[in-house]
Amino acid sequence: MKVGSRLEILLRQGKFVATAELGPPKSADLELIKKKASILRGYADAVNITDNQTAIVRVSSIAAGKIALDEGLEPIIQMTCRDKNRLAMQGDVLGAYILGLKNLLCLSGDHQSFGNHPQAKNVYDLDSIQLVNMVRDMRDKKVFECGEEIKNTKKSEILEPRMFIGVAANPFGDPFEFRVVRLAKKIKAGADFVQTQCIFDLPKFKRYMEMVTDQGLHEKVSILAGVMPVKSFRVLQYMKNNVAGMSIPDELIRRMKAAEDPKAEGVKICVEFIQQVREIPGIHGVHIMAVEWEAIVPSIVQQAGLYPRPDVQ
Amino acid sequence: MIVAEQKEISEIINMVGDHNNILVVGCDTCVTVCLAGGAKEAAILSSALRLAYRVKGKEITVEATTIERQCEIEFVDALEPILKRKDLVISMGCGIGVQTIAERFPQLLVVPALNTKFLGLPEKQGVWVERCQACGQCVLDKTGGICPISRCSKSLLNGPCGGSQNGKCEISKDTDCGWHLIYERLKTLGRLESLEEIMPVKNWSTSRDGGPRKVIREDMCL
Numbered sequence: 151m152k153v154g155s156r157l158e159i160l161l162r163q164g165k166f167v168a169t170a171e172l173g174p175p176k177s178a179d180l181e182l183i184k185k186k187a188s189i190l191r192g193y194a195d196a197v198n199i200t201d202n203q204t205a206i207v208r209v210s211s212i213a214a215g216k217i218a219l220d221e222g223l224e225p226i227i228q229m230t231c232r233d234k235n236r237l238a239m240q241g242d243v244l245g246a247y248i249l250g251l252k253n254l255l256c257l258s259g260d261h262q263s264f265g266n267h268p269q270a271k272n273v274y275d276l277d278s279i280q281l282v283n284m285v286r287d288m289r290d291k292k293v294f295e296c297g298e299e300i301k302n303t304k305k306s307e308i309l310e311p312r313m314f315i316g317v318a319a320n321p322f323g324d325p326f327e328f329r330v331v332r333l334a335k336k337i338k339a340g341a342d343f344v345q346t347q348c349i350f351d352l353p354k355f356k357r358y359m360e361m362v363t364d365q366g367l368h369e370k371v372s373i374l375a376g377v378m379p380v381k382s383f384r385v386l387q388y389m390k391n392n393v394a395g396m397s398i399p400d401e402l403i404r405r406m407k408a409a410e411d412p413k414a415e416g417v418k419i420c421v422e423f424i425q426q427v428r429e430i431p432g433i434h435g436v437h438i439m440a441v442e443w444e445a446i447v448p449s450i451v452q453q454a455g456l457y458p459r460p461d462v463q
Numbered sequence: 464m465i466v467a468e469q470k471e472i473s474e475i476i477n478m479v480g481d482h483n484n485i486l487v488v489g490c491d492t493c494v495t496v497c498l499a500g501g502a503k504e505a506a507i508l509s510s511a512l513r514l515a516y517r518v519k520g521k522e523i524t525v526e527a528t529t530i531e532r533q534c535e536i537e538f539v540d541a542l543e544p545i546l547k548r549k550d551l552v553i554s555m556g557c558g559i560g561v562q563t564i565a566e567r568f569p570q571l572l573v574v575p576a577l578n579t580k581f582l583g584l585p586e587k588q589g590v591w592v593e594r595c596q597a598c599g600q601c602v603l604d605k606t607g608g609i610c611p612i613s614r615c616s617k618s619l620l621n622g623p624c625g626g627s628q629n630g631k632c633e634i635s636k637d638t639d640c641g642w643h644l645i646y647e648r649l650k651t652l653g654r655l656e657s658l659e660e661i662m663p664v665k666n667w668s669t670s671r672d673g674g675p676r677k678v679i680r681e682d683m684c685l
Contacts, residue, residue: 258624261634279621280664320625325646332622394626394633
């Protein structure tokens with residue numbers, strides 16, 4: 151056991167895990183974080199707390215994560231390379247750890263041109279793979295990026311932050327053949343678990359997973375397949391046309407368009423995807439990305455036969 | 464080359480303000496090639512300024528001249544005889560040109576007519592593209608001669624992020640994904656396996672992040 155987080159324990163026990171997402175508010179709305187947390191409590195083994203997602207300013211992932219932790223969730227703190235340099239990142243890893251946060255998802259981050267501060271200077275001091283490597287070295291080698299030991303003074307004891315390290319993987323980005331190479335690099339850098347981009351194109355995802363299992367990568371890392379419930383065909387259409395790195399079959403858009411109750415159909419499709427990805431060799435869980443629709447997660451978890459979630463002693 | 468673009472005329476007029484004896488200085492090097500600040504553009508800007516003030520009922524003197532390189536003191540020296548009685552110099556050089564003139568003639572107000580954009584090349588007629596960010600530690604040997612610092616929107620060092628699709632960057636369908644280009648180039652060169660190696664954290668201190676930079680060649684110093 152590397153850090154003993156709930157997520158790590160369940161994955162080590164071979165449980166099929168379910169994670170969800172909690173997007174912090176765009177205002178100092180403490181109650182909203184608590185409300186979202188109370189919806190998800192008991193329905194997800196761990197919950198990603200997004201970091202200024204889509205480059206829009208929100209309550210910081212660590213602050214919101216601490217609230218979520220106090221509300222009984224197991225947070226996965228997201229950290230992007232867009233907004234912080236190595237000093238800020240390492241300071242935040244230390245800070246998150248002493249607050250009791252034990253899972254960290256390392257991301258490149260959406261470019262700031264997408265968000266509400268497109269004139270901002272971006273950082274990208276490190277890329278996501280280098281971030282993974284740095285956080286792993288902080289934990290396992292007990293050193294900062296610069297090589298210094300993690301201790302307060304020369305005579306103090308080493309007190310390193312111990313994070314269970316996650317990464318994202320987008321099987322639908324290009325070049326397709328490089329995607330598995332990139333995953334392998336992330337594993338080599340120190341990734342413990344992977345959450346994939348949301349899957350709408352199952353055949354393509356299966357091809358990706360075949361390449362992953364051929365290389366035995368699924369034995370080195372826990373892979374959680376990303377799924378997303380959508381409320382209408384317009385969401386799919388929008389993502390198809392405007393979100394880079396997504397693969398959305400027209401057939402799915404037609405199905406959503408034809409549905410009498412699109413929300414129910416969206417949930418049904420999501421549940422079907424969960425059941426289908428579960429059958430794919432090398433998948434250790436699902437990551438349910440109900441963006442700004444946290445309230446639907448309990449119902450998806452139940453319908454997918456994933457409720458109740460296992461207890462951790 | 465250094466690629467620049469002329470500022471809006473209204474912004475230049477604002478800089479001119481109440482000055483009335485002006486020298487517009489073009490540069491014969493990079494900014495001539497990128498059609499932003501050569502002899503032709505210096506002449507056009509001078510006429511435009513005279514005209515703009517005439518419309519306002521004010522005659523101002525605007526003279527234009529172009530020197531070979533605004534970024535070298537030796538060439539900037541040539542301006543001395545024509546600077547007499549001038550109360551403003553509008554440089555049509557890059558940011559380096561503006562500063563070289565200002566450094567050489569500190570008693571004179573020197574303002575920029577251009578926005579200096581980047582280090583790049585003319586891709587085709589009328590289009591210039593960025594190729595280098597002068598990070599001070601070239602990695603082109605590892606990336607098939609395509610620069611990830613300048614051509615990836617996030618300056619990533621370990622391959623394309625999840626926003627790469629159909630060879631394009633997530634920021635715009637008009638922007639090539641730098642890492643897709645690198646991937647294709649290395650494939651052509653039969654060197655794809657080099658992408659499996661993790662490129663370590665970059666030392667940005669050789670870049671602007673280390674503060675203003677200086678190159679000293681002791682063997683060449685007098």
